[in-house]
Amino acid sequence: MKHYREELWFNLPERVGFVNITDRVEDAVQKSGVAHGLCLVNAMHITASVYVNDAESGLLQDYREWLERLAPHGPISQYRHKRTGEDNGDAHLKRQIMGRDVTMAITDGRLDLGPWEQVYYGEVDGRRRKRVLIKIIGE
Amino acid sequence: MKHYREELWFNLPERVGFVNITDRVEDAVQKSGVAHGLCLVNAMHITASVYVNDAESGLLQDYREWLERLAPHGPISQYRHKRTGEDNGDAHLKRQIMGRDVTMAITDGRLDLGPWEQVYYGEVDGRRRKRVLIKIIGE
Amino acid sequence: MKHYREELWFNLPERVGFVNITDRVEDAVQKSGVAHGLCLVNAMHITASVYVNDAESGLLQDYREWLERLAPHGPISQYRHKRTGEDNGDAHLKRQIMGRDVTMAITDGRLDLGPWEQVYYGEVDGRRRKRVLIKIIGE
Numbered sequence: 001m002k003h004y005r006e007e008l009w010f011n012l013p014e015r016v017g018f019v020n021i022t023d024r025v026e027d028a029v030q031k032s033g034v035a036h037g038l039c040l041v042n043a044m045h046i047t048a049s050v051y052v053n054d055a056e057s058g059l060l061q062d063y064r065e066w067l068e069r070l071a072p073h074g075p076i077s078q079y080r081h082k083r084t085g086e087d088n089g090d091a092h093l094k095r096q097i098m099g100r101d102v103t104m105a106i107t108d109g110r111l112d113l114g115p116w117e118q119v120y121y122g123e124v125d126g127r128r129r130k131r132v133l134i135k136i137i138g139e
Numbered sequence: 140m141k142h143y144r145e146e147l148w149f150n151l152p153e154r155v156g157f158v159n160i161t162d163r164v165e166d167a168v169q170k171s172g173v174a175h176g177l178c179l180v181n182a183m184h185i186t187a188s189v190y191v192n193d194a195e196s197g198l199l200q201d202y203r204e205w206l207e208r209l210a211p212h213g214p215i216s217q218y219r220h221k222r223t224g225e226d227n228g229d230a231h232l233k234r235q236i237m238g239r240d241v242t243m244a245i246t247d248g249r250l251d252l253g254p255w256e257q258v259y260y261g262e263v264d265g266r267r268r269k270r271v272l273i274k275i276i277g278e
Numbered sequence: 279m280k281h282y283r284e285e286l287w288f289n290l291p292e293r294v295g296f297v298n299i300t301d302r303v304e305d306a307v308q309k310s311g312v313a314h315g316l317c318l319v320n321a322m323h324i325t326a327s328v329y330v331n332d333a334e335s336g337l338l339q340d341y342r343e344w345l346e347r348l349a350p351h352g353p354i355s356q357y358r359h360k361r362t363g364e365d366n367g368d369a370h371l372k373r374q375i376m377g378r379d380v381t382m383a384i385t386d387g388r389l390d391l392g393p394w395e396q397v398y399y400g401e402v403d404g405r406r407r408k409r410v411l412i413k414i415i416g417e
Contacts, residue, residue, distance in 0.1 A: 001140050001279050001417045003314040005385055036142040037276055038179060040316060040381050044392025046331045052239050053185045058219035059231050066210065066232050071344065080336030092337050093344050096375055097235055100330050103179050103242050103381050105274030107144055112272060114183025133390060135383035137315055137416060138276060139140045140279050175281040176415055177318060191378050192324045197358035198370050205349065205371050236374055242318050242381050244413035246283055251411060253322025277415060278279045 004032030004136040007044075012126035015091075016067070018060045019121040021050075021132065025104075026111050028134045035109045037138015041119060042101030044131040047091035049098035049122035052113075067094045067124065091125035098122045106138055143171030143275040146183075151265035155206070155233075157199045158260040160189075160271065164243075165250050167273045174248045176277015181240030183272050186230035186264035188237035194257040206233045206263070230264035237261045245277055282310030282414040285322075290404035294345070294372075296338045297399040299328075299410065303382075304389050306412045313387045315416015320379030322411050325369035325403035327376035333396040345372045345402070369403035376400045384416055 006028045008021060025041055041050045053059065071093035076082045079089025102119060105112035111119075121132055145167045147160060164180055180189045192198065210232035215221045218228025241258060244251035250258075260271055284306045286299060303319055319328045331337065349371035354360045357367025380397060383390035389397075399410055 001315075003416070005314075005383065005390070036144075037140075038177065038274065038316065040383055042382070044395065046392070046394050051235065053231055053234070054220075056220060056223060058222050059228070061219045062228055062232065063235075070209070070348070080339045081332075081334060083336050084334060089337065089340055092331055093340065095331070096329065096341075096377070099235070099238065099377065101381055103240055104181070105144065105179055105272055107274070112144070112274065114185070114270065114272075116185050117183065131392065133383055133392075135316065135385070135390065138142070175283075176279075177316065177413070190374065192370055192373070193359075195359060195362060197361050198367065200358045201367055201371065202374075209348070238374070238377065242379055243320070244283065244318055244411055246413070251283070251413065253324070253409065253411075255324050256322065277281070 001137060001139055002034050006134045008132040009129060010121055011129045012123045015126050016064050017123045017126055020055050020118055021121050022119045025119050025134060029106055029111055032136040034106050034136050034138035037106045037136060039104045039106050040101060040135045042133050044133050047088055047095055047125035048130050049095050050102050050132060051099050051120055051122055052102050052117050054116055055118040088125040094124040140276060140278055141173050145273045147271040148268060149260055150268045151262045154265050155203050156262045156265055159194050159257055160260050161258045164258050164273060168245055168250055171275040173245050173275050173277035176245045178243045178245050179240060179274045180258060181272050183270040186227055186234055187269050188234050188261035189241050189271060190238050190259050190261055191241050191256050193255055227264040233263040279415060279417055280312050284412045286410040287407060288399055289407045290401040293404050294342050295401045295404055298333050298396055299399050300397045303397050303412060307384055307389055310414040312384050312414050312416035315384045315414060317382045317384050318379060318413045319397060320411050322409040325366055325373055326408050327373050327400035328380050328410060329377050329398055329400055330380050330395050332394055366403040372402040
């Protein structure tokens with residue numbers, strides 16, 4: 001069994017943002033030398049997300065507004081989490097909607113994705129350095 | 140390490156619908172010859188879902204109504220995604236709630252599920268052919 | 279390839295509750311003898327969740343209130359699922375938000391988690407015995 005590990009780093013300028021990381025995950029699959037296996041990609045932070053969906057700027061704006069409707073940032077006073085001195089209570093909720101991790105198949109040395117599937121880093125409490133973990137196992 | 144890959148195809152007659160695929164995933168596990176490992180099942184499309192929950196028709200109707208409340212199909216004009224000519228902005232949101240993929244354990248050559256766990260294909264933008272991927276690794 | 283399986287049992291006194299199981303999952307990783315691999319942790323019940331987020335009591339209260347807002351327990355009559363004699367229609371919805379399972383990397387014999395990542399059992403229909411499955415594969 002082969003295994004491979006890589007970290008990706010991000011520092012987004014706004015509170016909420018989205019980065020297409022499909023090519024970087026595909027690179028990791030190449031480097032792993034795995035032909036058949038599984039590729040786990042997860043946010044290592046609890047106010048960020050890794051998910052699979054469309055690379056379309058209108059949709060990213062829709063996600064932004066929809067997440068704000070389901071879990072508004074303010075007023076901060078609505079969240080108990082703020083009592084620790086944090087103002088990111090909403091980010092812990094938004095992340096549950098978008099998900100922590102994605103597991104993808106590797107087949108014949110490539111990510112085995114459908115035609116429109118793109119892997120995204122979804123930031124919901126940005127403006128600081130954060131990491132994503134890629135872990136690959138297989139043969 | 141053994142590995143196995145299979146695709147399931149769907150073409151649901153309505154926009155939203157649910158199909159119990161537990162037996163088909165169990166069949167794939169049998170065919171894989173894997174006794175202990177992991178079984179990934181994921182939608183290969185970004186407006187569809189694979190999830191685990193109850194095989195109960197009342198619940199499926201509840202999901203339908205609840206998803207419509209959290210991410211209404213119309214008016215289409217509320218979604219930026221429509222500017223690409225699509226009318227399925229809501230489907231990309233609904234899919235985040237229901238999830239893209241499920242990873243299940245394989246133990247002694249069987250899907251290692253709890254008593255009521257059933258694997259479902261959840262369609263949120265139907266009326267065309269779509270695929271689900273099953274990838275199994277183990278020994 | 280090594281593989282390891284363990285069940286954790288819970289019986290929470292209230293309908294909704296959260297239990298930090300990070301140490302118990304880490305113990306399972308130790309017992310597995312796996313240095314590099316994947317660790318799947320999933321609820322074996324369809325009205326419970328396994329997720330990764332913050333170990334902070336204010337946030338747990340925020341989750342409780344937020345889930346109740348997105349999928350209220352009552353009135354029971356709003357759910358078709360009740361026709362089977364159940365009063366837990368809301369729990370099947372809440373579980374979709376919180377998620378069924380988490381897959382984590384194992385690196386150098388440890389759970390490969392970010393600094394604040396904690397693994398939680400999320401109960402949304404408690405007051406009876408329920409199980410979580412840990413399945414580990416790797417080498």
